[in-house]
Amino acid sequence: MDVYEAIARRRDVRAEFTGERIDEPALLRMLGAAHQAPSVGHSAPWDFVVVQDADILNRMAAHVAQRRQEFADSLPPARRETFDPIRIEGIRESGTGVVVSYDHSRGGNHILGRHTIAETGVLSVALAIENLWLAGVAEGVGVGWVSFYDEDFLTSLVGLPDGVRPVAWLCVGPVSQLQEVPDLERFGWRGRRPLQDAIHRDTWDGPRA
């Protein structure tokens, strides 16, 4: 699939998982794509914990449901009504969770390029996630990034060692379709910002695109 088409069709999937489990070869191609991402100082600071055990999936889903409730309770009434029909995860339905983690110690003390900006390490992990996501579009596999969780809970759930922390839980599985319009637009949560508003010339206050 053309790279621009994959970028345009990629969606954050919640409701469209078929319930089938992803084929192992497709999963390995997606993880291979993630592993080819750029990383600061060539440190490849990511790991992928592939969760298919039903008990672990259930425990994660229960935890996220609780966090979802807390977010709903924090909203003013009008926002809450908009939020209520929005699904935030497909942990059980996808059949596979991929916990993507970050190891700040990977590569030793002298990370070329992490000298001035410490966060470049964890940003590398996000680059890997985008590669996996785009590869998924080509495979007919949906990805949904779940961020309604406590780090400590997830760290303990999948047994991450000291110094390694979770960056994302990705629901990964075959999908019936990818929506044309992102869920949060379809449900009226937030519209898309025009591209021209994001482009500045030479300086922030320079002429707009």
Added chain:
Amino acid sequence: MDVYEAIARRRDVRAEFTGERIDEPALLRMLGAAHQAPSVGHSAPWDFVVVQDADILNRMAAHVAQRRQEFADSLPPARRETFDPIRIEGIRESGTGVVVSYDHSRGGNHILGRHTIAETGVLSVALAIENLWLAGVAEGVGVGWVSFYDEDFLTSLVGLPDGVRPVAWLCVGPVSQLQEVPDLERFGWRGRRPLQDAIHRDTWDGPRA
């Protein structure tokens, strides 16, 4: 170009810029690809300051040269010898810098999905950068992420307003070729980690791939 091919051929470019400036339509397609990235709560918290002014490019290059020297001075002798021949930027040669910034206030107080994990905002910006990078491969345009700078310097250089901070300086320009092997591998800085070392099953200590 096929998405897997773009992922495999993408390189962090330093030395291969031709010195020509990127065509405006190609630049806009790449920024459009970035702008289609997923973002937490559909907040699109990124902006792109496209720098082509020679004076600003020169000032950035001088600043980065100073930071490079400081990193070199911090290294033990053996590492320093390995580091010396490695180029870390092509700010002038690329002819175009894209400062990608993050606005934590974009989208108001209730960002769906940023409730539990604050860093998901800046991670969204990294997802946009990866889209731009992969689109560049299809365009014959190289991208080099420069992270040897002080945030305060760059913020002031391009006039970012309060609450908006730089995440990356990307050197963007046509390239003569993309290297097959990443620079840091070619120069002996760090080898590639095997994919199988990064894959875990169900838990960190579960069976390896």
